[in-house]
Amino acid sequence: IRTGNGYDVHAFEPGDHVVLCGVSIPHDKKLAGHSDADVGLHALTDALLATCGAGDIGTHFPPSDPQWKGVASRIFVEHAARLVRARGGRIANADITLICEAPRVGPHREAMTETLSEMLAISRDRISIKATTNEKLGFVGREEGIAAIATASVVFQGDVPE
Amino acid sequence: IRTGNGYDVHAFEPGDHVVLCGVSIPHDKKLAGHSDADVGLHALTDALLATCGAGDIGTHFPPSDPQWKGVASRIFVEHAARLVRARGGRIANADITLICEAPRVGPHREAMTETLSEMLAISRDRISIKATTNEKLGFVGREEGIAAIATASVVFQGDVPE
Amino acid sequence: IRTGNGYDVHAFEPGDHVVLCGVSIPHDKKLAGHSDADVGLHALTDALLATCGAGDIGTHFPPSDPQWKGVASRIFVEHAARLVRARGGRIANADITLICEAPRVGPHREAMTETLSEMLAISRDRISIKATTNEKLGFVGREEGIAAIATASVVFQGDVPE
Ligand SMILES: [Mg+2]
Ligand SMILES: [Mg+2]
Ligand SMILES: [Mg+2]
Numbered sequence: 001i002r003t004g005n006g007y008d009v010h011a012f013e014p015g016d017h018v019v020l021c022g023v024s025i026p027h028d029k030k031l032a033g034h035s036d037a038d039v040g041l042h043a044l045t046d047a048l049l050a051t052c053g054a055g056d057i058g059t060h061f062p063p064s065d066p067q068w069k070g071v072a073s074r075i076f077v078e079h080a081a082r083l084v085r086a087r088g089g090r091i092a093n094a095d096i097t098l099i100c101e102a103p104r105v106g107p108h109r110e111a112m113t114e115t116l117s118e119m120l121a122i123s124r125d126r127i128s129i130k131a132t133t134n135e136k137l138g139f140v141g142r143e144e145g146i147a148a149i150a151t152a153s154v155v156f157q158g159d160v161p162e
Numbered sequence: 163i164r165t166g167n168g169y170d171v172h173a174f175e176p177g178d179h180v181v182l183c184g185v186s187i188p189h190d191k192k193l194a195g196h197s198d199a200d201v202g203l204h205a206l207t208d209a210l211l212a213t214c215g216a217g218d219i220g221t222h223f224p225p226s227d228p229q230w231k232g233v234a235s236r237i238f239v240e241h242a243a244r245l246v247r248a249r250g251g252r253i254a255n256a257d258i259t260l261i262c263e264a265p266r267v268g269p270h271r272e273a274m275t276e277t278l279s280e281m282l283a284i285s286r287d288r289i290s291i292k293a294t295t296n297e298k299l300g301f302v303g304r305e306e307g308i309a310a311i312a313t314a315s316v317v318f319q320g321d322v323p324e
Numbered sequence: 325i326r327t328g329n330g331y332d333v334h335a336f337e338p339g340d341h342v343v344l345c346g347v348s349i350p351h352d353k354k355l356a357g358h359s360d361a362d363v364g365l366h367a368l369t370d371a372l373l374a375t376c377g378a379g380d381i382g383t384h385f386p387p388s389d390p391q392w393k394g395v396a397s398r399i400f401v402e403h404a405a406r407l408v409r410a411r412g413g414r415i416a417n418a419d420i421t422l423i424c425e426a427p428r429v430g431p432h433r434e435a436m437t438e439t440l441s442e443m444l445a446i447s448r449d450r451i452s453i454k455a456t457t458n459e460k461l462g463f464v465g466r467e468e469g470i471a472a473i474a475t476a477s478v479v480f481q482g483d484v485p486e
Binding site: 134153 | 166170208211213311313315322
């Protein structure tokens with residue numbers, strides 16, 4: 001088994017909703033970014049890529065490339081999951097922590113879990129979505145942006161560590 | 163095996179001690195929070211819950227609920243460990259990184275490890291407590307609060323990834 | 325299997341290069357620190373030590389000890405990897421996320437991966453190096469320093485969780 005981590009941040013800008021873990025949530029700001037700025041899915045994409053040493057989200061989807069402008073980040077996660085499977089990996093579990101003062105994540109956890117279960121083609125009990133505030137401290141506490149931490153564990157067939 | 167992450171922050175306020183990983187440490191401030199504000203145990207609770215997709219610490223222990231006021235965070239960790247075991251999980255290891263400029267954690271590591279070994283009912287070599295400063299940078303560096311990162315790995319019986 | 329995490333930060337100071345994941349990169353600043361301040365390798369050292377509950381980098385290499393002044397952080401990683409192996413562990417994978425606005429990490433990823441493969445004596449596909457900016461937010465965004473997050477998974481022989 002191999003475990004990867006992921007970390008991402010996006011800054012707020014004027015707007016009326018954010019997209020977090022594939023779910024659109026009404027909010028008094030939006031997240032800035034080339035794609036839909038889904039900070040949770042970007043962190044998860046990195047965690048999945050890490051389990052097979054396949055670079056990071058920027059390697060596969062350069063922000064300078066206009067074809068990714070405004071796209072749903074679901075395509076990044078699905079690309080990473082396909083790559084993991086192509087190398088013989090099976091996803092044991094995926095875990096995302098969203099760090100923000102607002103919006104509240106709890107009411108959307110079920111929808112996020114359902115969406116991720118489809119994206120990753122694994123059962124819902126293998127998916128975890130957590131949220132915490134930063135207790136008003138730092139850039140998250142000043143509501144300048146949202147951070148996310150992800151972990152993914154993948155079992156590779158016949159994989160015996162050296 | 164499934165691996166979960168946890169992240170938590172608590173802000174300093176006037177006081178004379180902090181509680182970290184179940185150990186009370188004399189300090190010139192305390193951590194603000196509804197419970198004993200044990201940032202290390204809160205991060206670990208989230209990491210354990212994540213291994214079985216069981217929501218987060220706020221799902222199980224809402225800060226708005228007066229019954230958790232001032233309680234020892236040990237009960238949160240023990241709740242999460244019981245839940246993991248009820249689902250057939252065995253805790254392979256637990257790891258906590260405390261991020262603060264002060265107090266010094268090293269002199270209390272042995273006591274923290276012993277306490278966590280009891281809480282989780284696993285041997286001490288399966289528990290890791292680490293500490294680092296933030297090199298005077300950011301909210302941790304300005305001594306506005308303490309952050310913690312946790313990782314927990316749990317083996318679920320007969321668990322074959324999809 | 326046991327999974328450990330690591331987190332480290334180093335502040336910038338005037339200089340002309342930084343050392344990241346064992347590779348020297350020309351830059352308009354350097355990272356302050358007692359050793360070569362390789363924030364990625366320090367986080368990885370902590371993640372490795374965590375898998376066997378062996379304290380943290382400060383336990384093994386106190387910054388107050390003059391013998392570690394200016395040394396290459398490779399010796400910290402190699403020490404941790406030896407310790408893991410002495411306890412019967414085999415490293416399944418190692419993953420590092422570098423968080424900085426600059427310098428760019430991508431052009432050096434191959435060299436970093438090669439260097440880490442040698443240090444850890446594991447194949448390159450077991451190593452992951454990722455990078456992300458902090459979107460100009462917080463101390464990383466203000467280019468006051470660089471942060472790193474690491475994860476290491478280690479299989480211990482005959483290890484059955486309790
Ligand atoms: Mg992003
Ligand atoms: Mg808390
Ligand atoms: Mg360091």
